[in-house]
Amino acid sequence: MTIQTVLTKKSLGILMHPTCIPGGRLCGTFGRGAKEWIKKLHKHGIEYWQFLPLTPTDSKGSPYSSPSSFALNPWFLDIDFLIERGFIFISNKEELGPTNNNKNYFNFEEADDLKKKLGRLLLQGWSSQSQERKLDFHKWNSENSWVEDYATFIAIKEEFNMLPWWQWPQEFKMKNNKFLKSWINKKSEKILIEKLIQWHLDEQWRTIKNFAKIYGIKLIGDLPFYVSRDSADVWSNKSLFSIFKNGDLIFQSGVPPDYFSSTGQLWGSPTYFWSRHKRTNFDWWRKRFKRQFELVDLLRLDHFRGLAGYWRVNGYSKTAICGKWINSPGRTLLNKLKNDLGSDYLPIIAEDLGVITSDVEKLRKNFELPGMKILQFAFDGKEDNPYLPKNIKGENWVVYTGTHDNSTSISWWESLDDLNKKRIKDEYNFSENPSLSLIEIGMKTNANLFITPIQDILSLDDSSRFNIPGTTKNNWRWKLNRTLEEIENDLRTFSKLGNDYGRTRK
Template sequence: MILDSHSQKKSLGVLVHPTSLPGGSYCGTFGNGLKNWINLLSDNKIFTWQFLPLTPTDNLGSPYSSPSSFALNPWFLDVNELKSNGYIEDSIQLEEIRLNGLNINTINFQIADNLSKLIGDMLLRNWDSQKSSTKKEFFIWLENNKWVNDFSIFTVLKEEFNLMPWWAWPQEFREKEQSKLDLWSKENENKLLIKKLIQWHLHRQWLEIKKFAKNRDVKLIGDIPFYISRDSVDVWSNKSLFSISKSGDLIYQSGVPPDYFSSNGQLWGTPVYEWSEHIRTEFYWWIERFKRQFELVDIVRLDHFRALAGYWRVDGKAKNAIDGKWLKSPGKELLESLRKHLDLKDLPIIAEDLGVITDDVNKLRNDFNLPGMKILQFAFDGDKENPYLPQNIKDDNCVVYTGTHDNSTTISWWANLDEKLKEKIINKYKFSNNPAWNLIELGMQTNSKLFVAPIQDILSLDDSSRINKPGTTSYNWTWKYSKPLNKIEPYLRHFGSLGESYYRTNIL
């Protein structure tokens, strides 16, 4: 994807995950709340919305460690749409949950799960009374989405075995013995149907959101983690594609080597890919994965893009990432295959190329005209050649951010800066009394064709609103905007107006 370098105008976007937006009982859902959000963006000439993976989360709420790279998160089911279209009936329980949700200012994972289970039971209870045309549409969707069956089996088995990882299941299920699974599936037909119905309704509701966004000229930017959780249906169903034994033991795992910030490197615990098998299967799994994403969004950010050029492989039993090895990935072949099967000249992919990036990574990104990322919070280390300094961003085929979901908000970032460094920045860039908006304006002034700011920076919030702090496991992924959506409108109006003054009203 080339962000058009011949247009005078540039583009503007906001980064916020649907869970953080008002609209549902406990978090944002695929309903009118998101349509109102899209209207706010479009009305203020903000034509790009970026969010995190829409997949189910792990038990800590992380969408980057999902049990499926194809499924959607059940928390997003919109109850009002289901009721108004007769898929479920109203109930006292639903109303109690709605009222309780109004009093909770953060996302409670357990309650969100319980609500999803209640909705699933109601969908099953009302299934027999649905119109034949509805059932036909559902079964056609199942036929065209083969991943749903394995996902449903995997999630019901997880529940049956008390959420234990799949490698701790009885052998016949761990090793996916088809005759045993067929018999078990017949015995658990209703439980499996619930999972399938939930995914169909999520898919249906989200496509309505996507259609609405298209009509309002708002482009959707999704997100794909590079590696897949070991405890996922992807790995369980496709063991040969991952560096994992039949019993589930890691043979080789992913990570990054030691650097200035970490003497032991980072060990991620996800299996690396068996690239020879991906080549043999002509990247079928990757192609299906990207096809699914482009069904849901317009553009995808690929996390840890550098691993498409080369990756750090560590022994599966290692306790740190010190003794790893750099190995080459077939990134060029994969991207060429994607381009061919998706029938696209330019792939609508943003390459997350942050950190220490080598020439082979830059070459791969440039060969496929993929925009990279620039983070302004990383710019001010005293190095005049720092590639994130606004004046050093020469290539317009990139996306500039104040920060991302992994960074402090700009207000807290600024509060923790050395006072002498603050003084230098103030003198150089004429900062005033609001560092978040100062950095936002710097981003708008850059040469990049797309500038994106997290909603927390637009609202000038501190780290109490931060959605993720890497390296920690508590209090992440829980923040939501607890006021009515119309309270955001003045900030978006100012954001869009400022963008207009810097010619950032283009539609990607």
């Protein structure tokens, strides 16, 4: 029987978030740099570009804790695109502050400040735009119902010094529509700015997506399973989440105690009231996935195991010890998504890392979703390690050297003791460059798709690491401080390896 899966042949991909792409004023944008990156991938026969969630981030820069499941990150707004389309003037560049082209990191506060300056400029020029453009904008607003709540949510947050919504005055916290209607009229310009920014971001990203399609590049997005408590999603749909109306948590998400933590992990996100999602025919979930499938070709679903069952902890708990496993209606939801798409397969990659139970594996296999394998997890000396290359059975996998949450492969190698290094070298014939050696091991596996972070292709150490889980400082800031031309040889080496193992597109 032919497997109906999204991955059908051997191929290659690179993980690099758009903020990392060189060429933007402070960080990478949905502009010329992204197009040049797509052209590089095409040139070297690399078929997939993977990135993290494109949504706005929290104050620490994490795209996995967003104020919206639907909006796009304003940091990605490309200035040159706006100038070319006549929404701002080239002379406005002087008002936007210095560039950051030669630094390995960017500053979130500067990026937020740039967003505000661009928003004011877009508002100033809006009245002079053509009637046709204004009609396009209003049409887009009517087709994207989420933007009203999102724009209002952000405007209120700014009004109250970015406090979380459960600390707002009562009328705002409870989303008193009669009261808010009057307030929105008074703050119409602020709300218009947020809507304009999202409209432009949407247009810019669709231009990038169409460009990628022309060059045969498939885009892999990322969707967190849970949503942030401090989000427009929760604020405007309280009944769908395990929170009281005042914002206090009834139940919260996390994972139980394990080898790594005797108290487990508390994530602080509200769990879902699945019974209410069922009663609404999963409307919110289906809109959430529909939005993502409009933006990308494939979607990595973070914490996929939550669709089979989730660890539910009381809202007042300080640790995850006293939680309980609760079943989720994942099968029903995935069937509805499949019907919505009218497809023989779901374009979803299941993030199934860690301790995975049989119900999770059964759900993944029932829908023929590719799972994930991380090579850095493979070499603990145990022959039954599921990440060992010889234990990766079948083709319906995405193999990675590491993800955004891992050390770079160079620093991973340096962290091993001499005995481990000798054992791995002897068995896998590691070269002088352990990063390239790990890449080659991944290329050799049966998995249909092999992806590596750009840092591993460039053999960078942990000074270029993107995120350290469990920490909140200095994550998500890294960006390339070289031009794409300057990494041409590294991409060529990666592509040649891929060609040797039948993974590059001819």
